Amino acid sequence: MARRTKVYEGKAKILYEGPEPDTLVQYFKDDATAFNAEKREVIDGKGVLNNRLSEFFMVGLGQIGVPTHFIKRLNMREQLIRACEIIPLEIVVRNVAAGSMSKRLGIEEGTPLPRPIIEFCLKDDKLGDPLVTEEHIIAFNWASQQDLDDIVALSLRVNDFLSGCMLAVGIKLVDFKIEVGRVWDGDFQRLILADEISPDSCRLWDIETGKKLDKDVFRRDLGSLTDAYTEVARRLGVMPANSAPATKPHLIN
Structure with missing residues (x-):
């Protein structure tokens, strides 16, 4: 990480120069923020889950013809993306x-x-x-x-x-x-x-219970954010169905 050139750091991600022209490496942090960063906490494993879930959705969208910046996942916290003008x-x-x-x-x-x-x-x-x-x-x-x-x-x-x-x-x-x-x-x-x-x-x-499985869990102090995100990943098949919630989850490659 130290050898890379940081391009931008936001509340939840860091962008570094990529290995090839017009590419970036997107790093997912464990930081959780709400209310325009007035509420902030570090939640172990959040970045790992978001990296894998975002890959899942971006790949699926690409398969139906929606153009995305996603190129490939590099590791548990990083993905290679196409540089673009936001x-x-x-x-x-x-x-x-x-x-x-x-x-x-x-x-x-x-x-x-x-x-x-x-x-x-x-x-x-x-x-x-x-x-x-x-x-x-x-x-x-x-x-x-x-x-x-x-x-x-x-x-x-x-x-x-x-x-x-x-x-x-x-x-x-x-x-x-x-x-x-x-x-x-x-x-x-x-x-x-x-x-x-x-x-x-x-x-x-x-759908059945109305239970929140998103960042509102953090915003409204409704329980464990990692457990909520893990539940989404498990239902989508990103994590094994029989896995227990963990702060450092093991994800399917």
């Missing part, structure tokens, strides 16, 4: 009212939405990642109208895939956040899915 937006796809939507609109948490709703937030921790409209995005040149059309189409495909994956193992996909980046293929620009997909960036509820 569009400064967080794209939130909501299937059920929860979290900030319930607070903003006064909708009871758990209320199914009539259709998936896509929201955009400006990526700026100092401002608290404020909600923005398509008019803001286009006016301030964060993305073009064509970019937004492509982002919406990509987001809905991701939603369909993740919803199906989760439903098959008895989990409700309440909402999730993604990021999108630009890459160039010759003279042509295209958009790809970037960052990660893990229980850190999704709300996941057990």
Whole structure:
């Protein structure tokens, strides 16, 4: 690690220069944060689980034709990814009212939405990642109208895939956040899915019990975050079905 050049460090991941041009190494930390990093804790094994789960989802999306930055998993905490220019937006796809939507609109948490709703937030921790409209995005040149059309189409495909994956193992996909980046293929620009997909960036509820299996466990002090993420990994087949929850889980290669 010491020999690498750090490119960026966020709340949950570190990016290092990759071994080849236009690549990066993405390292998953054990840090858990909430409320714009006002609440922070190190949870042993969290980065290992998120690395493996994000690989699982990125590979699956790639197989159905969704372009992503993922190249391959390198080890338990790192993956090789394609470098891209991140569009400064967080794209939130909501299937059920929860979290900030319930607070903003006064909708009871758990209320199914009539259709998936896509929201955009400006990526700026100092401002608290404020909600923005398509008019803001286009006016301030964060993305073009064509970019937004492509982002919406990509987001809905991701939603369909993740919803199906989760439903098959008895989990409700309440909402999730993604990021999108630009890459160039010759003279042509295209958009790809970037960052990660893990229980850190999704709300996941057990269909039968409503038990939370995502970062709300940490936000709301509902128990062990590692146990919740391990349960998701186990149901998806990322971990052996008979494995016991552990702070340093053994994952299937």
